Structures are given as C-alpha cells and as structure tokens.
Amino acid sequence: MRKLVLFIASLALVFSCKQKEGKASAEEVSTVKVGVLHSLTGTMAISETDCKNATMLAIEEINAAGGVLGKQIEPIIEDGASDWPTFTEKATKLIGQDGVKSVFGCWTSSSRKAVLPVFESKNSLLFYPVQYEGMEASKNVIYTGAAPNQQILPAVDYMIKEGKKKFFLVGSDYVFPRTANKIIKAKLKSEGIEIVGEEYAPLGHTDFTSIAQKIKSSGADAVLNTVNGDSNIGFFKQMKSLGLSAPEVTCMSFSIAEVELKGIGVDIMEGQLTAWNYFMTFKSEANDKFIKAYQTKYGADKVTDDPIEAAYFGVYLWAEAVKKANSFEPDAVQQAISKVSYNAPEGVVSIDPVTNHTIKNFMIGRANAEGQFDILYQSPEMIAPDPFPSIATDKKVIAPGNIQ
Amino acid sequence: MKQKIICILVLAVIIILPVFLLSDFRLSILSKFVVFAIVAISVNLLWGYTGVLSLGHGVYFALGGYAMAMYMKLQAQPLPDFMEWSGIETLPWFWKPFQSLPFALAMTVILPVTLALLVGVPLFKSGTKGVYFTIISQAITLIVSILFVGQQGFTGGSNGITGFKGVFGYPIGDPTLIKILYGLAVAVVIAIYFVSKFMLRTHGGVIIQAIRDRETRLRFLGYRTDSFKILTLATSAAMCGVAGALFVPIVGIISPSLMSILMSTEFVIWVAIGGRGTLLGPIIGALVINYAKTSFSESLPEYWWYFYGFLFIAATLIVPKGIVGTLKEKEWFQNRFNKLKTEHE
Numbered sequence: 001m002r003k004l005v006l007f008i009a010s011l012a013l014v015f016s017c018k019q020k021e022g023k024a025s026a027e028e029v030s031t032v033k034v035g036v037l038h039s040l041t042g043t044m045a046i047s048e049t050d051c052k053n054a055t056m057l058a059i060e061e062i063n064a065a066g067g068v069l070g071k072q073i074e075p076i077i078e079d080g081a082s083d084w085p086t087f088t089e090k091a092t093k094l095i096g097q098d099g100v101k102s103v104f105g106c107w108t109s110s111s112r113k114a115v116l117p118v119f120e121s122k123n124s125l126l127f128y129p130v131q132y133e134g135m136e137a138s139k140n141v142i143y144t145g146a147a148p149n150q151q152i153l154p155a156v157d158y159m160i161k162e163g164k165k166k167f168f169l170v171g172s173d174y175v176f177p178r179t180a181n182k183i184i185k186a187k188l189k190s191e192g193i194e195i196v197g198e199e200y201a202p203l204g205h206t207d208f209t210s211i212a213q214k215i216k217s218s219g220a221d222a223v224l225n226t227v228n229g230d231s232n233i234g235f236f237k238q239m240k241s242l243g244l245s246a247p248e249v250t251c252m253s254f255s256i257a258e259v260e261l262k263g264i265g266v267d268i269m270e271g272q273l274t275a276w277n278y279f280m281t282f283k284s285e286a287n288d289k290f291i292k293a294y295q296t297k298y299g300a301d302k303v304t305d306d307p308i309e310a311a312y313f314g315v316y317l318w319a320e321a322v323k324k325a326n327s328f329e330p331d332a333v334q335q336a337i338s339k340v341s342y343n344a345p346e347g348v349v350s351i352d353p354v355t356n357h358t359i360k361n362f363m364i365g366r367a368n369a370e371g372q373f374d375i376l377y378q379s380p381e382m383i384a385p386d387p388f389p390s391i392a393t394d395k396k397v398i399a400p401g402n403i404q
Numbered sequence: 405m406k407q408k409i410i411c412i413l414v415l416a417v418i419i420i421l422p423v424f425l426l427s428d429f430r431l432s433i434l435s436k437f438v439v440f441a442i443v444a445i446s447v448n449l450l451w452g453y454t455g456v457l458s459l460g461h462g463v464y465f466a467l468g469g470y471a472m473a474m475y476m477k478l479q480a481q482p483l484p485d486f487m488e489w490s491g492i493e494t495l496p497w498f499w500k501p502f503q504s505l506p507f508a509l510a511m512t513v514i515l516p517v518t519l520a521l522l523v524g525v526p527l528f529k530s531g532t533k534g535v536y537f538t539i540i541s542q543a544i545t546l547i548v549s550i551l552f553v554g555q556q557g558f559t560g561g562s563n564g565i566t567g568f569k570g571v572f573g574y575p576i577g578d579p580t581l582i583k584i585l586y587g588l589a590v591a592v593v594i595a596i597y598f599v600s601k602f603m604l605r606t607h608g609g610v611i612i613q614a615i616r617d618r619e620t621r622l623r624f625l626g627y628r629t630d631s632f633k634i635l636t637l638a639t640s641a642a643m644c645g646v647a648g649a650l651f652v653p654i655v656g657i658i659s660p661s662l663m664s665i666l667m668s669t670e671f672v673i674w675v676a677i678g679g680r681g682t683l684l685g686p687i688i689g690a691l692v693i694n695y696a697k698t699s700f701s702e703s704l705p706e707y708w709w710y711f712y713g714f715l716f717i718a719a720t721l722i723v724p725k726g727i728v729g730t731l732k733e734k735e736w737f738q739n740r741f742n743k744l745k746t747e748h749e
Contacts, residue, residue, distance in 0.1 A: 040705050040706045041706070041708070041709050049706075077705045077706075078701075078702070078705055079701050079705035079706065079708065081701065083659075083661050084563065084564055084566070084657055084659045084661060085564075085655050085657050085658075085659060085661065085662065088566070088655060088656050088657045089433070089436075089655065092429055092432070092577070093429055093702070096427070096428060096429040096577075097427060097429045097430070109563065110562055110563040110564070110659070113563050113566055113567065114563070114564075114566050114657050114659070116566075116567065117566060117567050117568065117576060117656060118577070118656070121575065121576060121577045122577065133489075135489055173553065173554060173556075173561075174553070174556070174561055174562045174563075175486075175489070175556065175561055175562065175563055178489075178490065178556060178561075179489050179490075182489070182491065202550065202553070202554070203553075203562070
C-alpha cells in the first residue's frame with residue numbers, strides 16, 4: 001500500500017511535466033522565443049536584475065514597433081540564482097526544452113564558462129553584456145561588453161600619460177582580476193614601468209587595513225582596482241582614512257559603474273576614476289532616448305550603466321541580424337551579425353566578424369557628488385576588440401571559435 | 405508474497421517510465437534528483453540513525469565530484485584552460501594520475517573517506533558531541549571551500565571545473581548518455597538503499613541507533629562508541645563521494661558552491677522533510693523538495709525563494725516528523741502497513 005501511494009504520486013509528477021511540454025509546443029506560431037538568463041536571486045541579483053530589465057525593455061520596444069520578421073519576441077526568463085551549476089541547468093532548459101533561438105544573459109565569467117559547453121554543444125547563441133578578462137572568442141557567444149583592450153589597456157595608457165610611475169594592483173580573488181592583472185603586468189612590463197605590489201582579497205572581504213597600509217608604504221602613485229561589489233566600501237574607506245587620494249595616488253577602478261557607485265556611497269567614492277565604454281552622463285541623442293525609456297518603465301530614480309546599456313543594445317543587434325539573415329536560426333544570425341550596426345547609447349556599435357566581440361567606445365569618468373561620472377576622456381574613435389592581447393598571449397583568433 | 409511481487413513490478417515501472425515519457429532535459433534533471441537522494445541517504449545514516457548532525461556534508465560530495473571532474477577535464481584538454489590563464493604551464497603532479505578512469509573513480513571514494521577520517525578521528529576520540537561537532541563540520545567545509553576558491557590554478561577557483569567533452573565515449577548531452585547516467589544513478593541509489601538497510605540490521609547498526617538514543621548508557625556497557633561514529637561518518641562520506649562523482653557527468657560542472665554551507669544545510673532539510681530516521685524518507689524528501697525547487701524557479705524566477713521558504717515552514721507544521729515519519733504515525737496507514745506485513749509472514 002505504501003508503495004502504491006508512492007507510485008500514484010510519482011505518476012502524477014511525471015505527467016505534470018509532460019503536460020507542460022505539450023502546452024509549450026502548441027502555442028501560436030507568430031512568436032519567436034528568446035531566453036533571458038540572469039541571476040535574479042543571490043549575491044549577483046543586485047547587478048543582474050538591471051541587465052534583465054534592460055533586455056526586457058529592448059524586447060518590449062521591438063515588439064511595440066511590430067516585432068522582427070513579423071513575429072513578436074517572447075522572452076522566457078530564468079533565474080541563474082548566482083550559482084554556476086544552476087546556470088548550466090537553466091541554459092540547457094532554455095535551449096533544449098523551450099527551444100529558444102538565442103539567449104541574453106550571464107554576468108560573471110564563472111556563469112559564462114558554466115553555460116559555454118551547453119551553447120557550443122547545442123550550437124545556440126548567447127549575448128553576453130559584461131566587460132570581461134578576454135582569452136575567449138566562441139562562435140556561440142556575441143560579446144557586447146568590452147574586451148581587455150577596450151577597457152583595461154586604454155585605462156592603463158591613460159594613467160601612464162598622466163605621468164604615473166609606480167603601479168599597485170588590487171583585486172578580488174577570482175578569475176577576472178587575476179587574468180586582468182596578468183594582462184596589465186605584461187603591459188606595464190613592456191612600457192618599462194614598475195609594479196610595486198599586487199594584492200587579492202576574497203570576494204566579500206571587507207577589511208582592507210593591511211592592503212591599504214601596503215599601498216601606502218609601497219609609495220605607489222597609481223592603484224588599479226579590480227575589487228568587486230561591497231568589498232569596495234571597505235577598500236575606499238580605508239584608502240580615504242590613510243589619505244591616499246588623487247592626485248598623489250590615483251585609483252582607477254574597473255568594476256564600479258553607476259549602480260555600484262550608489263551602493264558603495266557617493267561620499268566615499270567622490271573623485272575616484274573608473275574606465276568604461278558608456279556612462280549615463282554621455283551626451284548623445286540615443287542615450288537621452290534610452291535613459292528616458294528606462295526611467296519611465298522602471299522609475300525615475302533608476303540609473304543606467306555600462307552593462308545595462310550593453311544588455312539593451314544586444315537585443316537590437318540581434319534583431320538587426322535576424323532581419324539581415326531573414327532567419328532566427330543561431331548560425332544564420334551569427335553569420336549576419338557582423339554585417340549590421342546599431343545606433344546604441346554609446347555610439348554606433350557593430351560586431352567584429354573575426355572575434356564576435358563588439359567594436360566599442362571607451363571613456364574615463366570621475367565620480368561626482370551626484371552619484372554620476374564626469375567624463376574626463378573619450379577615445380577619438382571606436383576601438384576594435386582584441387580578446388587575446390598580443391602582449392599577454394601568443395594565441396590569435398582566426399575566426400569565431402577558431403583560436404590558434 | 406504476491407503483493408511483494410506486485411510492489412517490485414510497480415516500482416520497476418515507475419523507474420523505467422520516465423525514460424520513455426520525459427524529454428532528455430527532464431530526464432537529466434530527474435537523474436540529478438536521484439543523485440541528491442543518495443546524498444540524503446548518507447546524511448540520514450549519520451543524523452537520522454547515529455544522531456550526529458553534520459552541516460558540512462557538501463565537502464564530501466564536492467570532493468567526489470572534483471575527483472570525477474579532474475578526470476573528465478583531462479579527457480577534454482591535456483592542460484586545463486584555467487591553468488593556462490592562471491600561468492601554470494605544466495600539469496601539476498597530483499593531476500597526472502587523474503588521466504586514468506579507475507584511479508579517478510577510486511579517488512571519488514578515497515578522498516572523502518580520508519577527509520572524514522581526518523575530521524572524525526580526532527573529534528570523536530576527544531569526545532566532541534552534539535552542536536560542537538556540527539559547528540566544526542561547518543567550519544571544515546568553509547575552510548576547504550576557501551582553499552578551493554583560492555587555488556585557482558589548481559582547482560579552477562570560483563568557476564569550478566567545466567567544459568567537458570564527454571564521458572564513457574559519449575559527448576555530454578547525448579541522449580544515450582543521459583539514459584545511461586539515469587540508469588546508473590537509479591542503480592546506485594537502490595544499491596545504497598539496500599546497503600544501509602542491511603547495515604542497520606547488523607549488530608553495528610543496532611549500536612549506532614543506540615548511540616543516537618543514549619550514548620552514555622552504551623559506553624557503560626563497554627562499547628567504544630567513538631569508533632562506531634567514525635565508521636559511520638566514513639561510510640556516509642563515501643556515499644556522498646559516489647553521489648558527487650555521478651553529479652558531474654549529469655550536470656556538466658562542479659563548483660565550490662556545491663561544498664558551501666548553504667548546500668550542506670539543504671541536504672539536512674531534505675532529510676528532515678522526508679523523514680529523519682526512516683529508510684525511505686530521505687529519498688522522498690530529496691525528490692519532492694528538488695522537484696518543488698525546480699518548478700518554483702521555472703514558473704516564478706524572481707520570487708521562487710519565498711515559495712521555497714513557505715514550503716519549509718508548511719512542512720514543519722504539517723509533517724513535523726517528515727513525510728514518511730508522519731505517515732507512519734497515522735493510524736490507518738499503520739493498520740494497512742501491519743496487515744501487509746502479517747500477510748508477508
């Protein structure tokens with residue numbers, strides 16, 4: 001008897017799964033499904049929810065304008081829960097179960113690495129909106145965030161031009177800071193500039209007393225900061241209390257955008273530099289329109305930032321590529337995407353056919369009292385991506401997915 | 405007798421049915437749940453029967469998983485990519501033997517058992533009990549996970565290990581491989597179910613249950629209870645390691661998040677809701693809760709944690725002794741159950 005109850009229960013379970021699938025396939029054919037895969041819960045939710053919102057905004061706008069190839073875009077949202085195995089599972093579900101044509105999502109390199117085998121084995125397409133450490137050029141990923149030579153390297157160039165002589169590298173202990181610093185070290189070495197220290201703190205670490213002390217005693221005049229998230233509060237507080245501030249000691253951050261600036265506290269961050277491809281204060285017609293639409297939908301107190309912008313224009317680039325290819329199939333879209341461009345908030349962006357990365361703007365901003373960045377520098381022209389900087393590696397990209 | 409045969413047949417149908425009914429994706433999710441059921445059995449053996457609560461079982465699970473992942477990674481790349489970008493140019497010595505499958509499979513058990521002995525021997529010999537053991541088990545898990553995150557060049561850091569090509573000659577995600585892994589997971593869970601059932605019937609099994617009920621009395625009788633506890637911990641760790649080794653080819657990734665305290669606590673919750681100290685309870689708990697977790701997160705991606713939490717609160721209120729534990733107490737159920745038993749005899 002006990003087992004009979006069990007049997008009925010599990011039968012019900014199996015059939016409820018089956019029913020769901022049946023419903024999905026019977027849906028009307030005038031829509032095209034895409035996946036949206038971000039962490040909506042867990043530690044990364046604070047950053048990734050905004051990216052999901054930006055993606056949804058773009059989808060809504062495209063749908064309101066009549067959709068793509070006569071079809072409305074139907075987004076299927078899944079939660080990666082800040083957990084890499086969950087990302088793998090949800091990516092498999094979106095592609096295998098829901099049959100989405102492309103996926104917009106991921107933030108951390110860890111989550112991208114976790115879903116990459118899924119996208120490659122099922123030959124689907126991921127639009128990845130965040131700057132990252134490079135050393136990757138998959139056929140199945142369109143990178144709309146910056147490669148190292150579009151954020152880290154020009155920022156180092158800027159610091160060198162400012163006359164900085166002694167560099168100190170600080171980062172959180174995970175893949176992005178370590179790999180970014182590997183590239184930075186190669187760059188500084190080739191310029192003949194001294195690195196006076198390199199320190200890592202565990203993710204979420206808040207006590208930066210000893211690191212700040214080390215920066216002070218090293219006599220560094222430039223700090224390159226790849227510390228992530230909340231840890232920055234402790235880091236900048238400690239820097240401030242030791243009197244380490246610009247112009248004597250200039251700190252350049254690579255992971256602090258408008259959203260994080262709000263969280264860290266404007267008073268702590270004021271006057272600090274960051275390097276990105278887009279700032280909310282950037283003046284362009286497309287940006288004004290984007291900010292207006294974003295704030296109308298999500299609230300007037302919302303700020304936009306670099307990954308949000310990249311998550312937004314990624315959808316438009318996808319739509320343009322679909323139109324060009326006259327097909328939703330990932331292969332055709334990947335082939336066509338390098339032949340289209342889009343007037344994004346940061347400027348007219350397009351995809352490099354060799355690396356699948358975006359040809360992007362570059363800017364340096366200084367945090368002001370209003371929680372925004374004043375743009376100090378903007379690259380004279382769009383920068384072509386180079387995910388495998390020649391100073392750090394011998395590898396070269398021949399074509400997307402073909403690296404030698 | 406007749407009823408027993410019917411039961412076995414029904415069970416066999418339940419096990420085989422999903423292979424034909426479910427899509428590849430759903431079947432691999434189900435396999436994952438079955439793997440978690442193995443973990444739940446192992447936690448229950450220690451907590452439900454011996455009364456030792458470990459909130460750090462994720463570490464044994466992850467060690468088994470890492471051993472398997474190291475083998476699978478070396479099959480995909482002679483020098484793992486994360487070593488390359490961490491500046492390690494030759495394969496470290498302790499990675500080399502993982503090129504062989506038998507060695508890796510052996511390690512999925514040896515590593516967790518070794519750690520369990522390292523933890524268990526000094527702690528139980530010194531008489532650490534109750535909540536103190538629980539706290540230390542958490543600390544050890546935290547230490548190992550920080551070690552794994554920090555040693556990026558050797559362990560893949562916070563990314564974990566992913567990017568496998570395949571296993572047993574099939575590429576990852578291949579429908580045949582998914583079916584093989586499902587069969588393997590079910591076979592292992594059945595085997596481990598019967599192993600624990602057998603263990604609990606032996607003299608040693610009775611003693612560990614006595615430890616749970618009144619350890620001091622047992623010591624008075626001259627039993628060295630610490631040895632039994634060490635042995636149970638090691639057995640439990642070995643089961644967890646096997647589960648971890650199955651998890652990796654099914655899910656396609658191992659990361660330090662699986663040895664987190666959060667994950668370890670979830671293991672205990674499955675046992676508590678399924679029915680602590682019952683043989684079937686942990687299996688049911690792991691299947692039901694993970695099914696609920698997946699369906700909640702798919703239908704309400706932003707708010708699912710609330711419903712997941714409500715489920716736990718509701719479960720503690722409605723079935724305080726777990727699903728199976730509470731069912732056993734119900735009179736009608738007990739009557740039927742006893743009837744069944746007498747018929748057998």
